[in-house]
Amino acid sequence: xxxxxxxxxxxxxxxxxxxxxxPVQGETQLALAVSxxxxxxxxxxxxxxxxxxxxxxPRVVVFTVDHGLRPAAxxxxxxxxxxxxxxxxxxxxxxxxxxxLKTRVQEKARELRYGLIGRAxxxxxxxxxxxxxxxxxxxxxxxxxxxxxxGVGGLGGMAKISVRQDMFVFRPLxxxxxxxxxxFMATSDLVPVNDPSNRDIQFERVRWRQxxxxxxxxxxxxxxxGLSAKRLRRADQALSELxxxxxxxxxxxxxxxxxxxxxxxxxRQPAELAIRLLARALDDAGGDTQMPTLAQVEALFEHLxxxxxxxxxxxxxxxxxxxxxxxxxxxxxxxxxxxxxxDISPGNSxxxxxxxxxxxxxxxxxxxxxxxxxxxxxxxxxxxxxxxxYVPMQAVCAAPMVVLDDQILALGEHVLADGVDVxxxxxxxxxx
Numbered sequence: 001x002x003x004x005x006x007x008x009x010x011x012x013x014x015x016x017x018x019x020x021x022x023p024v025q026g027e028t029q030l031a032l033a034v035s036x037x038x039x040x041x042x043x044x045x046x047x048x049x050x051x052x053x054x055x056x057x058p059r060v061v062v063f064t065v066d067h068g069l070r071p072a073a074x075x076x077x078x079x080x081x082x083x084x085x086x087x088x089x090x091x092x093x094x095x096x097x098x099x100x101l102k103t104r105v106q107e108k109a110r111e112l113r114y115g116l117i118g119r120a121x122x123x124x125x126x127x128x129x130x131x132x133x134x135x136x137x138x139x140x141x142x143x144x145x146x147x148x149x150x151g152v153g154g155l156g157g158m159a160k161i162s163v164r165q166d167m168f169v170f171r172p173l174x175x176x177x178x179x180x181x182x183x184f185m186a187t188s189d190l191v192p193v194n195d196p197s198n199r200d201i202q203f204e205r206v207r208w209r210q211x212x213x214x215x216x217x218x219x220x221x222x223x224x225x226g227l228s229a230k231r232l233r234r235a236d237q238a239l240s241e242l243x244x245x246x247x248x249x250x251x252x253x254x255x256x257x258x259x260x261x262x263x264x265x266x267x268r269q270p271a272e273l274a275i276r277l278l279a280r281a282l283d284d285a286g287g288d289t290q291m292p293t294l295a296q297v298e299a300l301f302e303h304l305x306x307x308x309x310x311x312x313x314x315x316x317x318x319x320x321x322x323x324x325x326x327x328x329x330x331x332x333x334x335x336x337x338x339x340x341x342x343d344i345s346p347g348n349s350x351x352x353x354x355x356x357x358x359x360x361x362x363x364x365x366x367x368x369x370x371x372x373x374x375x376x377x378x379x380x381x382x383x384x385x386x387x388x389x390y391v392p393m394q395a396v397c398a399a400p401m402v403v404l405d406d407q408i409l410a411l412g413e414h415v416l417a418d419g420v421d422v423x424x425x426x427x428x429x430x431x432x
Contacts, residue, residue, distance in 0.1 A: 027058050032047060033113070037193050038192045041193075061091070064076075064092075118164075128169075139229075143225070144208060267305050347362040360420055404419075
């Protein structure tokens with residue numbers, strides 16, 4: 001009978017611990033991100049008790065970060081490291097500097113923290129990081145995104161397991177409420193760190209946190225918000241998988257990075273899928289440029305549906321978008337390329353505009369030069385690559401051209417001489 005009996009147990013009950021940490025059962029090395037607050041300190045204690053149940057416990061390294069924002073952080077990180085050592089874990093104090101920040105303080109602190117921990121994990125050979133995010137954190141995240149009009153993906157909140165900066169991030173406490181962690185911590189002799197920024201109303205998250213008791217009184221609890229987020233994330237995953245399947249079947253990318261798809265096939269899709277397909281295509285075609293917002297992609301879909309710009313074309317997210325004979329073309333705008341002339345030495349490679357990987361053979365006599373093919377004309381293209389299927393010249397001009405002295409070694413993915421290799425680092429299908 002499914003009645004939630006296991007989850008109703010005490011946090012540190014062996015059955016509950018095994019449920020919490022089941023996704024990392026069998027891992028030989030784990031990293032913990034611990035600030036010393038109630039949530040992360042509870043995580044560290046729970047991991048210690050879970051490890052005690054294992055015949056062969058994993059190596060656990062605790063990372064704690066001094067962001068350089070508060071003098072008290074030095075003592076707080078020392079407290080975390082000492083506690084970790086007492087529990088039989090390894091510990092590293094990582095330091096950064098974010099002094100005199102006036103805007104986006106929490107966002108920049110998070111970026112610094114993950115950057116420092118990611119590099120330290122890489123050096124230690126650890127691939128999985130556990131964090132103390134809990135149910136109330138999830139509710140606050142969902143409410144902040146709801147206030148911004150996020151779509152299904154955003155309203156799914158934080159995933160229990162995700163990938164960030166080439167590391168797996170596991171949030172085992174995502175279904176646990178803050179008051180449960182506080183009650184658990186009260187049974188220990190440890191006094192959690194009290195960070196005053198957690199009460200500073202200049203931060204959006206703190207303002208939402210202060211609204212939570214009133215929302216609870218109306219029946220909108222953090223638990224129910226978290227439950228809805230979990231269900232939305234499940235729906236988002238299903239939609240994402242279906243999007244990838246359709247993208248693979250109906251979208252094609254040529255050797256210059258230009259995407260092609262039939263307009264009629266797109267508009268036949270349910271709107272949510274069509275918008276996701278467009279976003280996917282713009283991400284592939286747009287290279288290093290920032291992705292357009294959801295609202296911009298939604299507006300593009302409405303334009304495509306209506307046929308308003310069928311013969312005019314528009315630009316979005318560093319890409320040009322045109323329709324020719326019912327086929328939509330999305331290509332990188334050469335004029336918006338941030339990539340300039342770059343040299344690649346023999347034996348090295350380069351990821352170019354986040355769309356192409358260029359490799360140079362070790363036995364090349366000298367470095368090659370890579371630059372956008374802006375100088376290439378239609379006649380030059382026809383002479384170099386006779387019989388080539390149709391491609392917009394804008395896409396050709398935004399593709400990489402590899403040259404050595406006055407010789408063109410490669411244009412897009414077309415290799416014209418020995419010693420180099422070029423291939424797209426995105427997209428499902430190739431036309432050519």
